[in-house]
Every structure is written in C-alpha cells, then in structure tokens.
Amino acid sequence: MKKVSMQDIADRLGVSKGTVSLVLSGKAKGNRISDETSMKVKQAAKEMNYYPNEIARSLSTGITMSIGVIVTDISNEFFGSLTFHIQERAKKYGYTVITMNTNESLEEFYDAVSILLNKQIDGIIFVPVAGGECVVEKIIERNLPIVQIDRFYPELKASYIVVDNYKASMQATELLIHKGHKKIAAINYDINLNTLLERRQGYIDMMKRYGLFDPSLIKDINYEDQEEQIRQAIIDLKDNPDKVEAIFFCSRRVFITGIKHMRREGIRIPEDMEVLSFDKIETISIANIPISFIEQPIARMGEGTVDMLMEQIHGDRQIKQSVLNTEIKHSI
Incomplete structure (x- = not known):
C-alpha cells in the first residue's frame, strides 16, 4: 500500500501542500489558517492514515524527538524497571526511547554509542561500564546531551543520578x-x-x-x-x-x-x-x-534522569549531580 503523503491530503481537500504542512506541524494559527481548514486537514490525515516522515522532519529541524538509553543488563529487574520509568517520562515530553544493552562489555558499550550517534538521537542516558570514559568523552566532544544513571565516571564532568x-x-x-x-x-x-x-x-x-x-x-x-x-x-x-x-x-x-x-x-x-x-x-x-x-528509588531515578536530559536538550547545559537515599525493607 502506498504511503500517504501531505500532497495526497492537499489534493483531496483542494488546498496547498504548504497549508497541510503548517496545520500538521501545529503552526496553523500563526499563519492565519482558519479553524475550519485546520479541522478538515486533521480529519483527512486521520481518515487517510497519514503518518509524518520523521526522517525528513529531523533533517529539516535537526531534532529527532528520540533519545538513547544504554543499560548493562535489560533482563535484570532493576534495569527493566528503570527503563520503564525512563520511557514513561520521555513520552510526556513527546520523545521516543531507543534502548541498548551492553552486558558490562566495553566493546558492546562502544557499539551501542556508535549506533545511537548514527541515528542522530537528541541525547543519551546511560549506565557506565568499566573503562568507558574515552567513549563518553567522544559524546561530550559532540556537545550531545548526556546523563549517567546508577553509576558515574568520577573523572568526567557530566550530569548523573545515583544512590548513596x-x-x-x-x-x-x-x-x-x-x-x-x-x-x-x-x-x-x-x-x-x-x-x-x-x-x-x-x-x-x-x-x-x-x-x-x-x-x-x-x-x-x-x-x-x-x-x-x-x-x-x-x-x-x-x-x-x-x-x-x-x-x-x-x-x-x-x-x-x-x-x-x-x-x-x-x-x-x-x-x-x-x-x-x-x-x-x-x-x-x-x-x-x-x-x-x-x-532504591527507581521511579525517581528514571524520571529525574529524563528531566535532566530534557533541560540539556532545551539549552541548559549546567552539570547537575544528584545522590539519592535508599531504604532498608523486609520481604515478609
């Protein structure tokens, strides 16, 4: 089935492709497009199963609306729960999450970072692995927002959220x-x-x-x-x-x-x-x-890390380092 384009919507409604683009990008009011036209464009897009071309949009804006998350063991309950809270928080900012696993391997950490950088993500949240400082320095050199979680590299000037x-x-x-x-x-x-x-x-x-x-x-x-x-x-x-x-x-x-x-x-x-x-x-x-x-306060860690990353993405590059307390509890 042919993918529906903005031009298809424009042809159906008898309006310009530019009008469709402005409506679907949320810029209708600022460009004097009537509420009636906006409603028709949105309804047509829904009926025709239109989905935006994220690649094209990211090339024009420089923003992919996606972040990378690198953990050491996704099968571990702790990291699974942590990733869940990161994803849920990222949704509230309109971001999708690409998750990678390293198995505590420096080589796999390097590969994960390389893949995420090639995907032009807007920032990375990661659990450090032993010896990975040089890999992270390359990210910092690119001025890409990063936040460390669960662990941190003491020698690097970078934000993190950990527990004591x-x-x-x-x-x-x-x-x-x-x-x-x-x-x-x-x-x-x-x-x-x-x-x-x-x-x-x-x-x-x-x-x-x-x-x-x-x-x-x-x-x-x-x-x-x-x-x-x-x-x-x-x-x-x-x-x-x-x-x-x-x-x-x-x-x-x-x-x-x-x-x-x-x-x-x-x-x-x-x-x-x-x-x-x-x-x-x-x-x-x-x-x-x-x-x-x-x-450990897993929800606070995951949500706080996303908040830190979003602040960086939106221009605040101040380094923030948060150390949270834990509680001792009993199973039965």
Missing part, C-alpha cells in the same frame, strides 16, 4: 550486626566501578568499626564466569570452619544466583544463614523467603 551506595551498604551491614551476627560475608562483582566499590567499602568500614572484619569473608565474583564463581563462593561459606551467619549480596543478580545455590546446598534461610540483598526482588515474596533488602 556507600551509606546504604553501611546501614545494611550494621542492621545485620545489630541482629547479633558477627560472621557476615559479602559477595560482590569484581568490577572497577564506583557503585560496586562503594558498596564493598561500606561493608568493610562497618565491619571494621565493630571489630568484625575478616577479608576471607569477601567473595569477589568475575562477571563473565559468575554462575560457577557464585556457586563456589556459597560452598566455601557453607564449609567455613567459623559458621557464617549472614550474607550481604551487593547486587541483585548476584543475590538471585546465590539464593539458587544456597537452596541447592541445603542452606536454610534464615535458620542457617540470613541474607540481605542490594535491590528489591519481586519474586522473593512469591517464594516466601524472608529477606531484608535495600530498595
């Missing part, structure tokens, strides 16, 4: 200590990113404050081989001569994999070990597993 990971980790660790636990393990990704480093350090500093720190209870997991390494970490903690009483999982995905292997090893929660997760896990309530978790 260090404070959240300290509060979570102290909660476990106040419950009477002394042997508290921490399982975390071994990735050089400030978010994960802050969570690790918060745990370490709180354990040291109470004189409980034992470096052997920290299990740093390689992202590429995480399934096997988390399995082995759980076995090591189960077989530890000094009974491990609790585990602080420093990320959602580590927690989900860790819980799976705890159950396979016959570890009862919380009778044998108590667990605390960084991030809320919706499915845990269904499984009836009693856990404590750190809840």
Whole structure:
C-alpha cells in the first residue's frame, strides 16, 4: 500500500501542500489558517492514515524527538524497571526511547554509542561500564546531551543520578550486626566501578568499626564466569570452619544466583544463614523467603534522569549531580 503523503491530503481537500504542512506541524494559527481548514486537514490525515516522515522532519529541524538509553543488563529487574520509568517520562515530553544493552562489555558499550550517534538521537542516558570514559568523552566532544544513571565516571564532568551506595551498604551491614551476627560475608562483582566499590567499602568500614572484619569473608565474583564463581563462593561459606551467619549480596543478580545455590546446598534461610540483598526482588515474596533488602528509588531515578536530559536538550547545559537515599525493607 502506498504511503500517504501531505500532497495526497492537499489534493483531496483542494488546498496547498504548504497549508497541510503548517496545520500538521501545529503552526496553523500563526499563519492565519482558519479553524475550519485546520479541522478538515486533521480529519483527512486521520481518515487517510497519514503518518509524518520523521526522517525528513529531523533533517529539516535537526531534532529527532528520540533519545538513547544504554543499560548493562535489560533482563535484570532493576534495569527493566528503570527503563520503564525512563520511557514513561520521555513520552510526556513527546520523545521516543531507543534502548541498548551492553552486558558490562566495553566493546558492546562502544557499539551501542556508535549506533545511537548514527541515528542522530537528541541525547543519551546511560549506565557506565568499566573503562568507558574515552567513549563518553567522544559524546561530550559532540556537545550531545548526556546523563549517567546508577553509576558515574568520577573523572568526567557530566550530569548523573545515583544512590548513596556507600551509606546504604553501611546501614545494611550494621542492621545485620545489630541482629547479633558477627560472621557476615559479602559477595560482590569484581568490577572497577564506583557503585560496586562503594558498596564493598561500606561493608568493610562497618565491619571494621565493630571489630568484625575478616577479608576471607569477601567473595569477589568475575562477571563473565559468575554462575560457577557464585556457586563456589556459597560452598566455601557453607564449609567455613567459623559458621557464617549472614550474607550481604551487593547486587541483585548476584543475590538471585546465590539464593539458587544456597537452596541447592541445603542452606536454610534464615535458620542457617540470613541474607540481605542490594535491590528489591519481586519474586522473593512469591517464594516466601524472608529477606531484608535495600530498595532504591527507581521511579525517581528514571524520571529525574529524563528531566535532566530534557533541560540539556532545551539549552541548559549546567552539570547537575544528584545522590539519592535508599531504604532498608523486609520481604515478609
């Protein structure tokens, strides 16, 4: 079926193509086009299933009305929910969202940025990956609006919205200590990113404050081989001569994999070990597993990031950096 053009609408109504263009671009009143003509053009466009040529419009205006979003793991509940709130907020500005996934890979991060730049998007919201500063610098050189979310590159002068990971980790660790636990393990990704480093350090500093720190209870997991390494970490903690009483999982995905292997090893929660997760896990309530978790303000993060990006797109290039607080909650 032939795509309907503005000329087709003009021919049907016996008006000029320019009149149709002005009406459909919202400029009718400023060009003395009557309400009656505007109504006829809009009605004809609807009846004829007319859709604007976004490519042509972006070439003439330099604006695509689209933004890019780059996350590290779209299958992760946290990033899935974050992307949802970003998309819903972007809709209110009339923007569409193109989402890309990196799997914590620098190469895939570079590819995602390249694809989005080639699509001439108006701005990018992204979750940084380790070593990606040079990629982001190229975006900055193009004067393209960007906002970092969940993590940030400390060396770059760029806007971001994150949570206070260090404070959240300290509060979570102290909660476990106040419950009477002394042997508290921490399982975390071994990735050089400030978010994960802050969570690790918060745990370490709180354990040291109470004189409980034992470096052997920290299990740093390689992202590429995480399934096997988390399995082995759980076995090591189960077989530890000094009974491990609790585990602080420093990320959602580590927690989900860790819980799976705890159950396979016959570890009862919380009778044998108590667990605390960084991030809320919706499915845990269904499984009836009693856990404590750190809840991040995902909606505020997603919506606030879009607001920041839109301010830049509309000309305000002031760098804004927001750090939000978290809450510790309980599943049941």
